[in-house]
Amino acid sequence: MMSGKVAIVAGFGDVGKGSAASLRQSGARVMVTEADPICALQAAMEGYEVVLMDEAIKGADIVVTATGNKDIVTADHMRDMKDRAILCNIGHFDNEIQVEALKNYKWDEIKPQVHEVTKPDKKRIILLAEGRLVNLGCATGHPSFVMSASFTNQTIAQIELWNNSEKYEKKVYVLPKHLDEKVATLHLEKVGAKLTKLSKEQADYISVDTKGPFKPDTYRY
Incomplete structure (x- = not known):
C-alpha cells in the first residue's frame, strides 16, 4: 500500500513527471529532486516539494530514480535509508543507483526481480530489478x-x-x-x-x- 508513504522521485523530466503523478494518485506523499531549475519550478508549481536527496532520503519509504544520469542514489544515501525502504530505477541503466556498493551485503530474493538487501546495521533495502528499468524488470513494459x-x-x-x-x-x-x-x-x-x-x-x-x-x-x- 502506497497511501501515506513518503516517496522521492529523482528527476522531473517526462518519466519523472509520470512517476510522480502515479505515486501521488496512489496516495503517496511525493517529493522531487531536480538539477534543472525549469523542471524544479514545474515540480514546485504542481505542488511537489523540491528537496535534496542528501536530506530527504532518510525519511523516504520509496525512492525512484528517473534522471538518465549516474550516481543519483549513492552508497552514502543507501546507508541512510530507513528499514525496508523500496528503491528502484525507471530512468536509465543500473548505474543511476550504485548497486555495486550493495554486492557484499546479504541478498534475499523475495520473488523474481525483488531483493531484500540487508545492510551491516541490519536495516534492509527492498531493491527492485537490481536497479535496472523497473517497468521492464518488474512489469511487462509499456501498455x-x-x-x-x-x-x-x-x-x-x-x-x-x-x-x-x-x-x-x-x-x-x-x-x-x-x-x-x-x-x-x-x-x-x-x-x-x-x-x-x-x-x-x-x-x-x-x-x-x-x-x-x-x-x-x-x-x-
Whole structure:
C-alpha cells in the first residue's frame, strides 16, 4: 500500500513527471529532486516539494530514480535509508543507483526481480530489478496502447521518408507536426474521444488549416 508513504522521485523530466503523478494518485506523499531549475519550478508549481536527496532520503519509504544520469542514489544515501525502504530505477541503466556498493551485503530474493538487501546495521533495502528499468524488470513494459502510438509513429515516419526522401538530409528529425497529429487522430476512437471540427472562419482566425496542423512547430505540449 502506497497511501501515506513518503516517496522521492529523482528527476522531473517526462518519466519523472509520470512517476510522480502515479505515486501521488496512489496516495503517496511525493517529493522531487531536480538539477534543472525549469523542471524544479514545474515540480514546485504542481505542488511537489523540491528537496535534496542528501536530506530527504532518510525519511523516504520509496525512492525512484528517473534522471538518465549516474550516481543519483549513492552508497552514502543507501546507508541512510530507513528499514525496508523500496528503491528502484525507471530512468536509465543500473548505474543511476550504485548497486555495486550493495554486492557484499546479504541478498534475499523475495520473488523474481525483488531483493531484500540487508545492510551491516541490519536495516534492509527492498531493491527492485537490481536497479535496472523497473517497468521492464518488474512489469511487462509499456501498455499495448502506448506501443501502438509508438509503432504508428515509426511506421508513418518510414512512409514519409520513402515518399519524400528528397526533403530530408541525413540527420535526425522531429516527426512533422501534421504526421504527429495523424498518429493522435488514429487513436482517438479507441479512447472514445470526439474531435471538434473548426469552421473555415475559426481556422482563418488562428491562422491554421481546417485539417491541421493546429499548432506551430514551436508549440510545446
